[in-house]
Amino acid sequence: MASLVVPDSVPSVAEDCEQLHKAFSGWGTNEDLIISILAHRNAEQRKHIRQAYAEIYGQDLLYALEQELSGHFMRIVLLWTLDPAERDAVLLNESTKRYWTSSNQVILEIACTRSSDALLSTKQAYHALFRKSLEEDVAAHITGDFRKLLVPLVSTYRYEGPEMDMTLAEHEAEILHEHISDKEYNHDEIIRILTTRSKPQLYATFDHYNNEFGNAITKDLKTGAADDFLTALRSAIKCLVAPEKYFEKVLRAAMHRTGTDDWALTRVVATRVEVDMNVIKEEYYRRNTVRLDHAIRSDTSGDYEEMLIALTGE
Amino acid sequence: MASLVVPDSVPSVAEDCEQLHKAFSGWGTNEDLIISILAHRNAEQRKHIRQAYAEIYGQDLLYALEQELSGHFMRIVLLWTLDPAERDAVLLNESTKRYWTSSNQVILEIACTRSSDALLSTKQAYHALFRKSLEEDVAAHITGDFRKLLVPLVSTYRYEGPEMDMTLAEHEAEILHEHISDKEYNHDEIIRILTTRSKPQLYATFDHYNNEFGNAITKDLKTGAADDFLTALRSAIKCLVAPEKYFEKVLRAAMHRTGTDDWALTRVVATRVEVDMNVIKEEYYRRNTVRLDHAIRSDTSGDYEEMLIALTGE
Numbered sequence: 001m002a003s004l005v006v007p008d009s010v011p012s013v014a015e016d017c018e019q020l021h022k023a024f025s026g027w028g029t030n031e032d033l034i035i036s037i038l039a040h041r042n043a044e045q046r047k048h049i050r051q052a053y054a055e056i057y058g059q060d061l062l063y064a065l066e067q068e069l070s071g072h073f074m075r076i077v078l079l080w081t082l083d084p085a086e087r088d089a090v091l092l093n094e095s096t097k098r099y100w101t102s103s104n105q106v107i108l109e110i111a112c113t114r115s116s117d118a119l120l121s122t123k124q125a126y127h128a129l130f131r132k133s134l135e136e137d138v139a140a141h142i143t144g145d146f147r148k149l150l151v152p153l154v155s156t157y158r159y160e161g162p163e164m165d166m167t168l169a170e171h172e173a174e175i176l177h178e179h180i181s182d183k184e185y186n187h188d189e190i191i192r193i194l195t196t197r198s199k200p201q202l203y204a205t206f207d208h209y210n211n212e213f214g215n216a217i218t219k220d221l222k223t224g225a226a227d228d229f230l231t232a233l234r235s236a237i238k239c240l241v242a243p244e245k246y247f248e249k250v251l252r253a254a255m256h257r258t259g260t261d262d263w264a265l266t267r268v269v270a271t272r273v274e275v276d277m278n279v280i281k282e283e284y285y286r287r288n289t290v291r292l293d294h295a296i297r298s299d300t301s302g303d304y305e306e307m308l309i310a311l312t313g314e
Numbered sequence: 315m316a317s318l319v320v321p322d323s324v325p326s327v328a329e330d331c332e333q334l335h336k337a338f339s340g341w342g343t344n345e346d347l348i349i350s351i352l353a354h355r356n357a358e359q360r361k362h363i364r365q366a367y368a369e370i371y372g373q374d375l376l377y378a379l380e381q382e383l384s385g386h387f388m389r390i391v392l393l394w395t396l397d398p399a400e401r402d403a404v405l406l407n408e409s410t411k412r413y414w415t416s417s418n419q420v421i422l423e424i425a426c427t428r429s430s431d432a433l434l435s436t437k438q439a440y441h442a443l444f445r446k447s448l449e450e451d452v453a454a455h456i457t458g459d460f461r462k463l464l465v466p467l468v469s470t471y472r473y474e475g476p477e478m479d480m481t482l483a484e485h486e487a488e489i490l491h492e493h494i495s496d497k498e499y500n501h502d503e504i505i506r507i508l509t510t511r512s513k514p515q516l517y518a519t520f521d522h523y524n525n526e527f528g529n530a531i532t533k534d535l536k537t538g539a540a541d542d543f544l545t546a547l548r549s550a551i552k553c554l555v556a557p558e559k560y561f562e563k564v565l566r567a568a569m570h571r572t573g574t575d576d577w578a579l580t581r582v583v584a585t586r587v588e589v590d591m592n593v594i595k596e597e598y599y600r601r602n603t604v605r606l607d608h609a610i611r612s613d614t615s616g617d618y619e620e621m622l623i624a625l626t627g628e
Contacts, residue, residue: 120434123471133473135466136510147502151510152449155469157437159447188461196450196465 003277003313006040013052016041020049021057029068031303038077039310043084043274050081072262073304079270080311085121088114089129091267092122096137104146106267107138108232111153112239113246116160145186145229152195153236159198169204172197176205177213180220185230194236203241247272248283251292260299265308273311281312317591317627320354327366330355335371343382345617352391353624357398357588364395386576387618393584394625399435402428403443405581406436410451418460420581421452422546425467426553427560430474459500459543466509467550473512483518486511490519491527494534499544508550517555561586562597565606574613579622587625595626
């Protein structure tokens with residue numbers, strides 16, 4: 001499901017380092033060379049390159065890239081080069097410091113679309129990088145209903161077995177329906193169910209909700225009026241049970257605007273290329289009858305465009 | 315700080331298994347033999363014994379012990395023999411199923427006195443043993459203020475570095491003081507600080523509270539009237555910054571009653587012997603001018619008494 005293309009015969013780590021170092025040397029930077037190497041190495045390979053680069057040249061590769069590159073191209077190359085757990089930790093830390101609703105969305109997205117162990121690795125990377133916990137930063141920087149939802153979402157270590165308890169699903173679908181009907185969208189019980197149950201269990205619960213009450217739960221969470229918290233609840237549900245639909249929508253929104261939302265575009269590309277980008281691409285085509293690479297090409301340009309295309313594939 | 319005594323020369327795992335099997339054979343059970351082996355092996359050694367026992371005799375050692383032993387003696391032997399993470403998972407699962415306030419205390423105690431990684435291992439053991447998450451069980455079985463406190467306590471992955479931010483400590487001591495003065499004991503901000511900050515940071519915050527406002531925070535959380543939630547807040551604070559004082563008090567309460575609270579006694583002994591039992595013993599003597607082993611001997615009897623003494627040391 002990943003869109004990453006790694007060549008059959010990969011040069012040695014030392015060779016990759018030498019080529020990268022060459023790309024930074026002399027007049028100007030060889031961006032094509034950088035793309036041709038980094039965009040075609042997996043997380044494990046990039047990690048070895050970064051380690052070897054530091055040993056050979058006494059400099060962090062990320063620092064060298066930051067010196068040589070700029071703009072959105074720099075952002076996608078840096079995000080991509082980071083280890084996945086460190087990358088998520090960096091994105092989360094960035095989000096706790098911003099006061100836009102869209103940063104709440106990033107926190108929610110990372111908390112709900114990663115596996116329990118991936119989220120745990122991110123928390124460990126967060127401790128190491130920022131000398132504090134993700135939980136305390138989210139709890140200290142976010143207030144009100146968003147805090148009530150986001151703190152348990154980032155904290156919980158969800159069960160990941162395939163079991164579904166149908167009686168429980170029926171019972172909890174009723175609880176959800178009751179509070180949604182009463183417009184108590186921030187009710188403790190809604191938060192409890194969304195933030196603690198396993199994904200297969202939630203899938204069963206939402207399925208029962210749909211069958212029993214005639215509407216998808218996400219539809220019942222639409223009031224017609226703009227409401228950031230309801231949008232967050234809908235996003236959380238999508239991230240938990242249909243992440244490819246969620247990411248398709250983020251990409252669509254990022255490129256349907258006047259001016260591209262490069263913050264969202266770089267984040268989704270960097271975080272999904274090694275996971276499920278091909279499924280997201282299919283979903284994107286199904287929904288828009290435009291291929292994702294065509295959309296990217298028409299919204300971006302230059303090295304930035306080439307890097308995004310190299311990662312997502314034509 | 316551990317009270318466990320492992321002999322200089324430990325028999326082979328196979329020999330231990332053979333002796334245990336012998337202790338179960340023939341007429342009656344040789345309890346002394348069981349104590350002399352299990353009470354003097356560390357977690358790693360017990361794990362190997364359990365694995366080897368299953369391989370050699372085709373039976374889980376825990377099951378064999380359950381068949382042979384009974385009463386409080388059985389409980390302490392089983393709890394002790396369990397791997398620490400499994401033991402905590404079993405204690406937590408038991409607690410989510412009981413409807414006494416004292417089971418809330420067990421949840422709180424385990425969440426606040428274990429290291430982040432120990433708590434994580436417990437959550438992993440919980441997944442494996444019960445096919446669901448600790449978080450969902452705590453959230454589903456506990457209600458009201460206790461849920462508000464206990465769910466984040468069991469969920470959070472606390473930072474464990476030694477850093478203390480003194481400005482933050484002053485600021486948060488004021489927040490705590492303000493809400494405690496207003497008797498808003500269940501305020502979101504009190505819960506947020508207790509459930510997300512690192513232990514050294516909380517230590518600095520409580521220290522500043524004491525210096526600035528003239529009373530220890532635990533003293534300000536006493537109203538004179540019995541209030542289970544205030545007791546829980548005081549226990550959480552003690553567990554986080556002075557676990558030996560907390561455990562001393564649990565042991566004192568367990569043995570000062572008419573009738574011993576064996577549920578508490580077996581739990582504290584089984585969980586602290588390999589951690590800080592000697593510090594708890596010192597604290598116990600300092601507070602009661604009675605040695606812990608004397609208190610145990612006067613409250614218990616038979617094999618149960620001998621097992622407890624073998625674990626805690628004379």
